[in-house]
Amino acid sequence: MTIPRRPEDITPAWLGSVLGTEVTAVQVTAIGTGQTGATYRVAAEYPAGAGAPPTFAVKLPAQDDAVRERVAFGYLSEVGFYSEVCEHVAIPVPSCFHSEISSDGSDFVLLLADMAPAEQGDQIAGCSPAEAALAVEALAGLHGPSWCDQRWCDLPSIVMPKPGDAEAAKGLGDIAAMAAGITLDKLGGSVGDEDRDTLTTSMSLVGPWLMAVPQRFSLMHGDYRLDNLLFDPDRTHVTVVDWQTIGVGLPARDLAYFTATSLLPDDRAGVERELVERYHTALVGYGVTDYDAETCWHDYRLGVLQAPLLTTLGYAFAASTERGDEMILTMLHRGCRAIRELDAIELVRSYQASTPSTG
Incomplete structure (x- = not known):
């Protein structure tokens, strides 16, 4: 039929x-x-x-x-x-x-x-640290089994640039800078000056950011956030949905995108070290070796640019709705604050000098 x-x-x-x-x-x-x-x-x-x-x-x-x-x-x-x-x-x-x-x-x-009676996460309200712990452990179940497995780079349905593809990285970087400008124009004065500067600067660095550590990669969800997670009523299990942005790239991009956009900023700042350690422990449980906890923390800091990248790409070319605008403003503010607190822009710039062709 x-x-x-x-x-x-x-x-x-x-x-x-x-x-x-x-x-x-x-x-x-x-x-x-x-x-x-x-x-x-x-x-x-x-x-x-x-x-x-x-x-x-x-x-x-x-x-x-x-x-x-x-x-x-x-x-x-x-x-x-x-x-x-x-x-x-x-x-x-x-x-x-x-x-x-x-x-x-x-x-x-x-x-x-049908996953009922599981409940969808609320992107605007944010989640609790306990819910975040469930989410990061579940995420390791995607990254660990696909860690540095080259076969996934040949998957025809990959959305994001593949690791080490400088031309594709520059292309997405150009689109990201354009999307950031469109997003700021659409949202106008709703975005504060500090967030506006963080967004513009970080999106101008997407090319070198994508090329920073191409040797570490796995399958990525791409849009790993609360609206794409279903929690059981007793909050002991989470199910992941909406796989339209699957890609291959630095695994911690998914992790940092989730924590930066789905936790309230003060909660994120207080528990992110613990969450990264929990995620790293889960990766080790899936057989990931030669990847220590401090390197994982480094990748987490680097990966947080995924927050404004996905937020602006999703919003710039879509029709505005009342809830959509509120959600984007919330995600942008949380993501930009995380970028500043994790000093992610300077971390990307430290790589930029060695990859001048992408920036």
Whole structure:
């Protein structure tokens, strides 16, 4: 059967065909308000004794055709993650029952386990240190099993520049500087002078930043933050979703992006050393060697430029919404403050002299 394009295309016949069992009825309801994709909860009914799950989460492209075409590569990345990557890593993700995508990426479907009653993190409210500890340990389950494994550099659905690609690093650096300018123009006086300066300066250094330590890499989530995490009600388990920005790069970029944007700044400053140590211990548990705790802390400081990079890239070329603007302002302020407190700009500049061609 064809890939469902709209929620009304998720019929009993379609669901039954991909599950390999008879489905007598479905009820489809929207989950969330994703701007680059659409997610639905599907309640299914079966003949007696079928034994199939009663509910699923189904991801489809954005219902706006213009958005659908613009982010098709992200759809290719997410389907690629579930079909080619997830079985090789240990990060907790929903089980995938079916995935399918068109050749151009504009139509796709993911049939995933329904994680209810797990609750989505709140990017604006921030998380507790205990929730952050769960998140950083889960993240090590992506980085550790893929640590410095060259095969992932050949994955066709990689979004970010591959380690050591100077031309691609410079290209993303140019886009980052442009995105920072567009973001500041859109937000106007809502961004304070100190954050404005930090954002502009850090985004002007993205080229040399990407080239700083290409010898350390792993698979990256790319957008590892609270809105993409589902916490069990008792806060003992976390599940990671939204894999449209998968890449290969310095692992601690994911780590620093999470702590910088998802913790309240005072909380982050008080617990980040402990969180980095917890993450490093988890990496060692996955067999990562020749990577000591102080090098991990160095990479964490370096990686924090991921916060304004992803924030501005995501915002500059998207339509503004009230919650979206508030979230971006919150993430930018938290990220820029972390950059200053971790002295990350000077750390990048210390590498810039040895990679003048990227800056």
